[in-house]
Amino acid sequence: MTAHREEYLDLCAAVLAGSVDEADRLELERHLAGGCPACERALAEMSHGIESLAAAAPPRMPSPRVRERVLSVVRAEAEAAGGRARPASAAARRVIELPSRPRRAWPEWALAVAAAILAVATFAYWRQASVLDGQLRGARERIAQVARELAEERAWAAVPASPGARVADLAPLPSGVTLPRVRAIYDPGSRRAIIAFDGLVTPPGADFELWAVLPDGPRSLGVVRADPSGHAEVRVPDAGEPALLSAFAVSLEHEGGSTNPRKPGGPVVLAGTLKS
């Protein structure tokens, strides 16, 4: 650990405010690696200041839909996981007393050998328990991950089946290139959208870019690239407010897409309005 200096307190403040320069962060990390009571105390004290600073923004409530969406994801994952790891119950840790046995006298050397065997066995048991514990933790994490993926897939499968789903078949505009067939499905309830491309052949040195059309202009949903069969599916977790999202469009861009995520750089070659 480097010796404490007053300047380190300034770096603690910068870290908390989220504005520390990289070189300073590394220097502070080196300093704190061995522990520094003065800096640790300052970090604890100034963290209260940060909580206060956040409250400088006027408190606001988001749309109730945010709460609904968060809780629907959480509940689906909790249900799929069937609850995460819970502490072992008291009953599972109950100790059963064994009846006592008459003792025999053992020579000292035998006791020493027995103690050595016990020590080796204990160490081996501890190592095995550690390995098993790690494997169990890994298995739990994998199960939770699979459960999350399953819940996510279910949510996407619900998009086309949603009673309020809106569809847009994107119509080709004059472009001089072979255009894909594109259909967009948008669920106003979850704000998810799935856009399917077929017959997608990207001209050399170019890329097709997908756009959501909103009142304040288009918003890029990214460059679309097909698999070898010419198929692509774009999943958009939040395509926008139902009252605002009106259409989808596809532009033909230089390779890599438009440099401006709010404006196509090339011509719009496909467009379609969402219909109920």
Added chain:
Amino acid sequence: MTDQELDRRCMDRLRAGDPKALEELYDRHTPLLYGMVLRIVGRAPDAEEVLQDAWIKVWRSAETWDPERGSVVAWLLTLARSRAIDRLRSAASRSRAEGASGGEETMAAAPEPAASAAHRELHERVVSALGELGSKQREVLELAYFAGLSQSEIASRVGAPLGTVKSWTRQGLMRLRALVPREEPA
């Protein structure tokens, strides 16, 4: 029971997989988190996306909260702010962020009536405390926390030496702590 104790109990239940615990935390802290996120990203649709991601992250990584390293609120604020700053730094937000310089107009906006009286009172106390700081100290704190600028960027923005910006940041945080005391853990 203090708010901090309620939060810690919620975190214990969250780690055990209880969705109701997240619901309680959401209702208790969303006005603070959403106000902060909205101040950073500037637009309600972006702020709602960021907030939604942050709460789902809270659910999925509850076990990473370490009570030794700070309060639940501090952890929630860190998760939400880092996402908000990422959004702010995206190409789409860059031009607006530089123009807004920390969003003075949002700062001046009135709290929403739907936010609880406790949140509104805390906000008023903090605004009043910030008013007691020097204008440069206040500007430095706001540029750091809400505009996501580094200390070097702030120094060049306000035209002050880097060392001065660093000490203003520390003095500002210490002063805020003194002016707006928070409840201590029981």
